[in-house]
Amino acid sequence: MPEVVFSVDQSKSMRDQAVPGHNRWHPDIPVAAMVRPGDEFRIECREWTDAQLGNNDSANDVRDVDLTHAHMLSGPIGVEGAEPGDLLVVDILDLGPVPQQPGEPMIGEAPGQGWGYTGIFAKANGGGFLTDYFPDAYKAIWDFHGVIATSRHLPGIRYTGITHPGLFGTAPSAEMLARWNRREQALIDTDPQRVPPLGLPPLAQNSLAGLAEGDEARRVAEEGARTVPARENGGNHDIKNFTRGSRVFYPVYVKDAKLSGGDLHFSQGDGEITFCGAIEMGGYIDMKVDLIKGGMEKYGVTTNPIFMPGNVEPRYSEFLTFIGVSVDHDTDTNYYLDATVAYRRACLNAVEYLKKWGFTGEQAYLLLGSAPIEGRISGVVDIPNACCSLYVPTAIFDFDVRPNADGPKKADRGQCAVTS
Secondary structure, eight states: OOEEEEOOOTTSOGGGSSSOOBSSBOTTSOOSEEEOTTOEEEEEEOOTTSSOSOSSSBOHHHHHOOGGGOOOEEEEEEETTOOTTOEEEEEEEEEEEOOOOTTOOSSOSSTTSSEEEEEEOOTTTTOOTTTTTOOSOEEEEEEEETTEEEOTTSTTBEEEOOOEEEEEEEOOOHHHHHHHHHHHHHHHTTSTTOSSOSOOOOOOTTOOBTTOOHHHHHHHHHHOBOSSSEETTEESOOOTTOOTTOEEEEEOOSTTOOEEEEEEESOOOTTOTTEEEEEEEOEEEEEEEEEETTHHHHTTOSSOOEEEOOSOOOOOOOEEEEEEESEETTTTEEOSSOHHHHHHHHHHHHHHHHHTTTOOHHHHHHHHHHSOOEEEEEESOSTTOOEEEEEEEGGGBSSOOSOOTTOOOOOOOOOOEEOO
């Protein structure tokens, strides 16, 4: 096993660790550990909400989750010799849920200790891709069986997960951080009362700044960018194929690069459409780092990482594919080449189909967020309608889900966790 350079005691909050992590992006958060180019090492991670959600049959914890704590990140990890303008090369060697210790029970208290969860977040607290159709909070608990996930809240479903980190990135420079905050506030100002909001500005409440103290910690709290969206430094990309064997080239904006990450997922569908659509967990990630000096200029990388997916994924070869176009069928409104509208409609079409087999709409929504579905932009040139497609593996069901002349066989498929 590689050396652990950032350790987490899963019985404690991230705030109470020997070396705490952080939940804001800021260049002044001190390095928690240093590594050198060529090093292989392990980072242990806390579940993204700091384990606010439990293994139970109520979604009240989803409804009431305090998102000001998110995301709990491990790091920053400094890389010797990294300078602004370099590319930081990160190879994912291995990752998974919290390793079970000898003598421990199979299931622990924290997500990642033998189980994980998928949540539909309430419209008033986070929302999701289909929040106007599913405005309340729901939850599914998943049990881990090696690489397989099953859920008492979605009976008849069994699939192989593609474990991956939802969030990794380098620290922004002070100039880049100011740019983020300026442009995101300008967006928020266009509709400041919107629910859910258009963006999340800096917020001192529950800010965690790693090893920063005093004025430095206050500056992080006041200026630090929230970790919810992806940005130029990487961040919350939620790419399901960012798994073992992947390589990422991250832009370096500050001395030592300051690499941080977390938000580990046992599985996820493309788009993570419920907002908490992955199977969320704590765990570990083994990686190797290297540098390409001056790589940002050499390869024209200014506003994005470059990603090479790993070749580890389940072998699903048959899919039921749902199509969406950029038309809001509820209001019969046409949008011009809007891929977001088109993908939303593909998701809604899949939900309506799965309801015919006995799933509730909420169960279908949870399934599409967590299972290894594939989302694709199929056409963005044929005016006025963009076309998106959503591929659902047929083998994840314990019945034949394909259309046939006899019609769907509706069955009692239980219920997900709901709010009281």
